Amino acid sequence: MLRTLPALLLLLLLLPALVPAARAQAPTLPALHDVTGVTAPDVLNVRENPRASAGVLGALPADATGIEVVALSDSGDWGRINLGERSGWVSMRYLVPAPGADGQALVFDRPLRCVGTEPFWSLASDGTALSWSRPGAEPLPVEPQLTARAAGRPAYRDALDALIDGQDRLTAVVRSAACSDGMSDTAYGLSVDALVQDADGGRLLTGCCTIAPQ
Template sequence: MPALFSVAGVAPGDVLNIRAEPDAAAEKIGELAPDAVGVEVTARTAPDGWGRVNTGERAGWVSLGFLAPQDGGALPEVSRLSCFGTEPFWSLDADAGGLSNLSDPEGEALFLTGPVQPGAGRSDVFGVTGGAAGRTLALAIRAAECSDGMSDRLYGLSATVLVGGTMPRTLAGCCSLDTAER
């Protein structure tokens, strides 16, 4: 299950290396600052092994020994999600319990959305619902490896968005835990 972490135990002036494979000898493909926060780990090799993160246009691995979990950094506590897809291109900046912005070929729309709800009897399924001016929005999130199909980035949440109203549609893609203030 994806979660947000902070870099911990890395000396000031040093960096946490991002490796191409979960191996300290693997090619270095990026780095994280010693004070980095909001680092999304999308998969793990083992509880105390390596965590997969995205850097640039690809995915890499960091040692979990240098990451500390952020309070409220996992679903259902995380309230902001960045969801997106291709064919057609769409994005949903979801602020559960606030305003969420959907952008797709039909235009942009704001929805008042409720909190993230865990799936009944499931620890890997979550939902967010909302509405505005005769339209409805339902976001179904599932913990599963997901690719945007345009880069080598790998995400840990798949998404299905159902929009109801005069132009009903279903959109599929990925979500990322979002730490950015809006």
């Protein structure tokens, strides 16, 4: 019975994203950025809070590229990024959108990594192919049957209906929302709901996603 309902389940998962556009501003993040206006050996400081007087967590080199900005400060002058397993803030004055980072492509058609805990799992895309992984097991191919964006909604409101290794059904929806993996201080700008249907029945999994280069 479960295998006959992917379209209905996909619709149900999409319902939170189908609110009237007037209720929420179109999201533009997360998005990849490159450092600009910094000349080596100078670096771009990553600070604990979005202000110039905050403590320094680390730094980005002058030629750093593919930096994922997951959120902006209230003023829009600072962007939240990840440095290892910690998150901090950098001045947006020294960041520019990376080439091709306009957000028009579906997240499943570009590099993406989603992870979940309890149980641990991951869904990854290298931009050309998707794979599903569980701890201690080889990654399994994910074959998309349908990818879609909710009508009238901006980037990062994307849905996937697929088969894992040709047999188990995966229905996933990625949306713009602050997310935590519960294990680190990494900040994510995308969350995911994933419904997996296999021989044991169906289970709904939740997790966080990143578009940062792996």
